[in-house]
Amino acid sequence: MTQNPKDSPAEKEGLHPRNPHRFQYNFKQLIQSYPALKSFVKLNKYNNESIDFADPSAVKALNKALLIHFYGIANWDIPKNYLCPPIPGRADYIHYLADLLGSCNGNVIPTGKNIQGLDIGVGANCIYPIIGAYEYNWRFVGSDIDLVAINSATQIIKSNDSLRNGIECRLQTSRSDIFKGVIKPGEQFDFSMCNPPFHASLAEAQKGTLRKLNNLGAKKITKPVLNFGGQNAELWCEGGEEGFVRKMIEQSALMPTNVFWFTTLVSKKDNLAGIYKTLKKVKAVAVKTVDMAQGQKVSRIVAWTFLNKTEQKNWQRKRWMEVRNNKY
Template structure:
């Protein structure tokens, strides 16, 4: 078999309007006034001033959670419970990661955008199970295995999946070992194709509370936020760099199981060490896609052991 030629890391910068061209909010931002008319509970969260559009205080976690629930119901017919103590997904940004995966899958095999089933693994799905739920609403042929190490979050995620009639396409499992990212005991590859077409992950960004506070204080131009999150969602030993390094190590062992490995990256300083580590291991078929759904930038690190080439359209926002 021919070897895949090495590729350089590709950096794709979003345009001034930030969102992916297929993101439903790219040309039509959420209309708070209309959402308020549809959902009275959300209307109570809005600040209304005569002759001006209603506004939302994004520093209030309860109001942000109500916005997420209203958008999911209005735009995707998803009824999702988001526990008060859990991270609240920002829907436009979550969509951008999914659209990046779509680009990747379209390049891998155009048929997979149609009737051929696409199988994804969501590592650390959280209580909202947001990526599998959104992706399965967007694509009727997609299926997911969603994992999490936090059993209470797994229980809520299963309820969210069942409530939305997607239990036949999304399986939520509890990962007992926090040091294991890939459920290798469940992932034997067939002779014809890998078990999963891709994996996705939104890892904890910070090493500890001190680093989290220091980094948040270093962003004076960003609006203050009091959004909650449980410790396992926000912090991990060694921060996101160590977490994704572990995922890279496991991917080497599971290289016949998943076609495309991806992970969201929250800090630009993490990118160079991770790409250097990939190169040191001889894994040169990788790319970086940049997401910027708001004033906070994120990146998606992508790598594969297959012959498929990562070309410029991947992550082209």
């Protein structure tokens, strides 16, 4: 049967080729999966179906629909004012991580429960582990300094059968530590990932949110209502993004054999010079930068390892060889 061109959404620019969100949202299908989304869908100025991305309730409803439709997550919610992440960009990080692992495994992506990732700052939404568990059947440990976020993510896991045996949440009780207190003695992770706080202060975070909201809508907005939500620890920290990432790099050097690839998002290109300088200082064996783009938004993943070629090969042989046969 020939498909109607109107039923074939246009492909978005820049998203990973395995990202299921690389096409424009099919709101008819999403509403079938989550009928409550219907009340938020309107025609925009281009006469296309869309939602008001400045409306937190609309964004949350869209996320629920996407999680049901693409990932089979029927029970997902977050506390009020916590980060409601844009799922397409989060999925891109996961798929590029898969490529990174595959590049060290004969270009075959290792999948299955033997592969374990550490999500630094899992948040109340638990999005990265949800996507990684569904797409590649990886196991995850998610850490956070916020007990409310940990309890929320744990509730999401308990409420969905597909997540119960593959994701564990751990509270980081020290605000000065990132890996210590989370990684257990002798525990190994095939990768760590992090979406670090973007801003250096609450005022900067609020200013950035107002700018984003005014770019989204026609009305001038002066009150910093967050369309994607966000608590202080999710949005800002002393030193901002660069300060957080540089601290992460310094602390990763204290656990060089516990993680194959340490990775983080870096949103601000100007922060790269200081980050590379810190990586050189701690004598990272290999550093990779993966560019990502979603429309006009450009970001990148910075990855580093302390394992030499022999250690990488031994890791790959020990943990990945048994999962080489997969659909990728």
